[in-house]
Amino acid sequence: MIIHVYLTHTQPAPWVQGLQAALPEHQVGLWADGADPADAAVVWGPSQAFLDAQPRLKVIFNTGAGVDAWLPLRWPEQAVLVRLEDAGMSVQMAEYVLHALVRHFRELDVYAQDQALARWAFRKPRLRSDFPVGVMGLGVLGEPVARALHAFDFPVNGWSRSPKKLDGVRCFSGQAQWGEFLAASRVLVNLLPLTPHTENILNRANLSQLQAGGYVINVARGGHLVDADLIDLLNSGHLAGATLDVFRQEPLPADHPFWQHPQITVTPHTSARTLRDATIAQIAAKVRLWCAGTPAAQLPGAIDRQRGY
Ligand code: NDP
Numbered sequence: 001m002i003i004h005v006y007l008t009h010t011q012p013a014p015w016v017q018g019l020q021a022a023l024p025e026h027q028v029g030l031w032a033d034g035a036d037p038a039d040a041a042v043v044w045g046p047s048q049a050f051l052d053a054q055p056r057l058k059v060i061f062n063t064g065a066g067v068d069a070w071l072p073l074r075w076p077e078q079a080v081l082v083r084l085e086d087a088g089m090s091v092q093m094a095e096y097v098l099h100a101l102v103r104h105f106r107e108l109d110v111y112a113q114d115q116a117l118a119r120w121a122f123r124k125p126r127l128r129s130d131f132p133v134g135v136m137g138l139g140v141l142g143e144p145v146a147r148a149l150h151a152f153d154f155p156v157n158g159w160s161r162s163p164k165k166l167d168g169v170r171c172f173s174g175q176a177q178w179g180e181f182l183a184a185s186r187v188l189v190n191l192l193p194l195t196p197h198t199e200n201i202l203n204r205a206n207l208s209q210l211q212a213g214g215y216v217i218n219v220a221r222g223g224h225l226v227d228a229d230l231i232d233l234l235n236s237g238h239l240a241g242a243t244l245d246v247f248r249q250e251p252l253p254a255d256h257p258f259w260q261h262p263q264i265t266v267t268p269h270t271s272a273r274t275l276r277d278a279t280i281a282q283i284a285a286k287v288r289l290w291c292a293g294t295p296a297a298q299l300p301g302a303i304d305r306q307r308g309y
């Protein structure tokens, strides 16, 4: 079987070598214009030109967890898109979210300012019970993040499309419980996929329902957040701060107000990185499952086109 590799964000050569070594019985190569039709592809940063040139694809492996970049494209009718599931990302996500939360909760930025002034000054301890954390999305990444927050003794709420039961997490689901979830939370962690249902969900109306002194940690996609609404709510004092890892335009333009805002921490889409070896191992295992007879649509991580994730 021919497997094309099409990666726009990184040096593809080590991926081609790694995939070929993991799948010696198949022919793995870097896609170029005019390449032979393939059955499978490994892709980051899909383009319509690539999809149009490869109409016979049956399975496409996305080297990331989020597939929002695929949703506006036309892909071959028979092709099944399979996303990355964890592959070393959930522990990274948990450490990133915990770091952002603890930095805010323990006021570590204030101590950093004090150090610059050689000032020895205690802050009054804050209570975890005053900082309930709401995790939007309880999937492959959201669930371990919620568990990690619980292990640190924060009160944790979780919100998902379908109902869930998680030890130590107060679970809410669907539109009917959205308002209750927000009102129960002071810190909001976004780990939803970006779909037509979740676009702009971090807007003024919703963020205003968080408890006063709210804090936003967006590690999912920039399209979830209405940038101007966040800035207004920070400036009005309803929100205390935000840690943002993802943006509508990446790289974040140098003149974007997020860079300079004193209550916003910006990182460059790095909260959970795709790890090459773990990703190659996961994709190779799924290729083997498929070749052994599992229908593509039943591979773990297969995207439901209707749902958009
Ligand atoms: P999953 O598909 O495993 O989980 C998605 C969760 O969101 C599920 O719990 C799902 O509910 C819930 N959800 C989806 N739509 C809705 C909705 N309309 N209302 C309520 N809940 C909804 O995804 P992952 O956990 O693997 O990844 C989540 C996102 O994280 C990715 O889509 C990506 O955008 C982002 N990401 C960011 C990275 C970074 O470096 N910043 C790295 C990796 C991922 P249900 O369980 O009921 O289906």
Ligand code: OXD
Binding pocket: 063, 064, 065, 066, 067, 084, 272, 273, 274
């Ligand atoms: C992903 C990402 O979706 O890196 O995996 O954001």
